[in-house]
């Protein structure tokens with residue numbers, strides 16, 4: 001086994017000596033304080049920092065910088081916020097039912113921590129499925145009146161992981177132009193032919209349905225409620241068109257599940273079209289306890305295929321047991337119906353909207369707890385929300401590019417846990433600040 005006097009062993013040693021040398025130099029470069037990295041490495045990092053600083057400066061200059069206020073209490077109607085005094089009334093969380101700090105929900109989470117542990121250290125299909133995961137999926141399917149449901153770590157993942165599994169190149173996906181970013185990303189990942197219809201425009205939708213009649217399957221995709229305006233999709237008309245053109249429908253119910261409609265079943269119930277959508281995706285991270293998690297519910301063949309093929313499900317960790325137990329308790333509370341939370345949030349919403357309109361403000365949206373106070377000017381929205389915070393009301397101003405230019409607003413979100421007194425106090429603060437800024441007289 002020799003070649004030119006070289007044995008396999010010496011050849012092995014000499015080729016590995018070179019590798020060892022390179023690796024030793026690399027270790028020295030990274031670990032030794034006196035080793036000066038070659039210029040080319042330094043400049044790669046330096047130029048990356050320069051490029052990113054330019055991007056950051058661009059965001060600051062555009063006035064679209066997002067500052068995070070730090071809350072030092074649980075999420076609730078009244079919170080404490082770093083840098084402010086006392087309790088602040090919170091009108092900007094998606095805590096529609098006020099269940100994020102509900103004692104029964106918290107107790108269920110704590111119990112699951114003891115009985116099922118902190119986490120599974122696994123994806124679902126390896127060793128990450130517990131009895132409580134299956135129970136929650138069954139409850140979700142029952143709540144929505146669907147055949148089956150599958151949990152994800154977030155609704156973003158549910159949206160990212162569904163379209164690519166369901167639709168191929170012979171299919172078409174027809175999406176409202178203002179759908180949520182996670183839907184847009186999910187659609188980008190799939191191979192179906194993609195179409196966008198003008199926001200809530202049924203004529204445009206119909207003309208696309210006419211153009212795409214040769215496709216194997218078609219899916220109309222819409223948010224149930226659009227979160228910037230608090231407006232509801234025209235679901236009855238969408239379902240009628242779907243029937244007429246033999247299409248399926250998909251609805252993202254993140255801003256509807258648990259509170260919209262008399263028993264919180266969402267947009268279908270709100271508009272009286274129960275059971276007509278083919279597929280529903282929603283989040284556990286808003287009204288349903290507010291921790292985290294998302295799901296798809298619909299035909300059992302779809303759910304079964306998602307378990308086999310959906311990438312965020314297959315390659316990401318299981319939802320932690322305390323989070324599962326909190327959401328499960330929320331579904332129990334909703335299905336028992338005792339607390340009548342959807343009615344409470346609807347009453348609070350009506351009170352806020354009516355009083356604000358009577359005071360002279362313009363409120364967008366369709367009687368949804370998302371109640372955007374329309375102001376137009378971006379600076380006005382930002383300065384008014386700062387002035388409201390000084391009066392103990394936490395609301396956020398939204399401006400371009402989050403909403404169209406000239407349509408800046410303060411987005412107020414109503415919860416079932418707000419008392420009438422808190423709502424009235426907030427309206428009074430809006431009236432004072434609105435007069436101060438010349439928005440109302």
Ligand code: PLP
Pocket residue numbers: 153154155156157159180182223227252254255282283284285292293294
């Ligand atoms: N879809 C809509 C309409 C949303 O508003 C959101 C969250 O903001 C999501 C999806 C994502 O939900 P999650 O927070 O569970 O990822």
